[in-house]
Structures are given as C-alpha cells and as structure tokens.
Amino acid sequence: MNPNAKTPIAAMIRAEGLSKAYMSGGQPLRVLDRVDLYVEPESFVAVVGPSGSGKTTLLGLLAGLDDPTEGTVTVAGENLQTLTEDGRARFRADNVGFVFQTFHLLPTLTALENVMVPLELRDGASRENGRSIRARATALLERVGLGDRAGHYPAQLSGGEQQRVALARAFSNEPRILFADEPTGNLDRKTGQRVVELIEELNRELRTTLVMVTHDLDLARRARRTISLEDGRIVSDDGAPAAPSESAPVVSDEGGTGR
DSSP states (O other): OOGGGSOOOSOSEEEEEEEEEEEETTEEEEEEEEEEEEEOTTOEEEEEOOTTSSHHHHHHHHTTSSOOSEEEEEETTEEGGGSOHHHHHHHHHHHEEEEETTOOOOTTSOHHHHHHHHHHHSTTGGGSOHHHHHHHHHHHHHHTTOGGGTTOOGGGSOHHHHHHHHHHHHTTTOOSEEEEESTTTTSOHHHHHHHHHHHHHHHHHHTOEEEEEOSOHHHHTTSSEEEEEETTEEEEEETOOOOOOTTOOEEOTTSOEEO
C-alpha cells in the first residue's frame, strides 16, 4: 500500500515559531529566527537564499534530523518534538525520503543494494521476502534509467548516475515527503536537469510532497511555490496558499469527512 493513500491532512508540514541557535565564540548564533511555515500535501516547494541564510538548517529541522531551539514541527500530523530519537527514526523510515548534494551512497554496496537499504530497514520489512524487496529496487533503478548498472559500485558510476541511484533509494519506501538538499549541486547543467525531471515525474506519480533547497533560481522556478530566506527569516513566499486552520475537516479514506 502506498503510504500516500493515508487519510489526507490540511498541512503535510507545519512549523510554528521555529528557531535554531548554536553557540559560537561563547555567544548564541541564531541561524533560524521564529519561522512559521506550512506546506500542503503533494506540493512542490523550493527554498532559496544566500549561503548562511538557514536553508539547510530549516530542511534538517523539518525532517526531524535536528531539534529546534524553540518552536514545533508537525509532519503528516505527527508532532516531531513529542517523539524520541528512535521514534523519529522510525517515522522517517516510514514517511520521508532524502536526496543530498553529495549522494551519501554506501561505497561497499552495489547500486541495487543501496536502493534496497530503506526497504530492509522500514517497519514491516520482516514480512516482505528478499525477492520482493529486490524486485522493487530493481524496478526503481530501471525507472531512473540504470537497470543495466545495478551491479556496479558507486565508484564505478558517474556523478549523475550516483544521484539517480540516490533518487531511486529516496523513493524506494514510497515516502509521503521528499526532502532534497541541493540535488543538482555537484552535477553539470544537462545532467542536473535530467535529475530534476526525474524528481518531478516521481513526485507526481507517487503524489509526494517535495521540499527542495537550491541555489539555482532556474531550478526554483520549476516549483509551484518558492520560499526565500535571509538571515534565518522568510522574506518572501511566492505561491503560498491560504494557511489551513487546525480545525479544517479532512476527508477519510472512505470518502466521508471528520475532524
């Protein structure tokens, strides 16, 4: 079952009063400053801004990879601050995919084995046999054009091929949300464009909510909404819909409504 078939919610991601500070030279350095943000289900949002504006910090907080100094993050109806570290890890395994600038492939595993890793770690994996997991991973590699490279190790692949393996891995657990941090940063323009096209295609096919950090303004224009950060604050939000209320009715899987 595709996790995206779960009961719809008004906001897939909601951040309220989100701040993050680090100690620098004995003084707190505020990287994010009271950010309020919501992201609708199935949307494609680009986050842009100069280096040091807080883009990657924001992404890490929304994904539950780090804890905010202040504020809360709710993802797919789950308040991440109420979960333990293990609970957040399980939540990410079941709901979240990641694509990074530097690929983060495991060098001792083949392309196929790298794609299989999230499938083997998620809840319910023990009920799936190895053959079905391998078949799912193989199909994803074929979907990104690397069916003939399944047995190759990362060092034997080009940068564009490694990023496509990372993309297949990110979508392997059919995530509700995909976070992409500069996914084309280490690629030439032509290869980067192809990777982004694949992200968009898989985003539509799997009805995933996509949040992407990028320095590339041409890439950002492909998103349906663009958020600009400066000095840890949102300075513009182009394409933002009206904020949903917490009490807005939701549609159940059976077609009824509830609160």
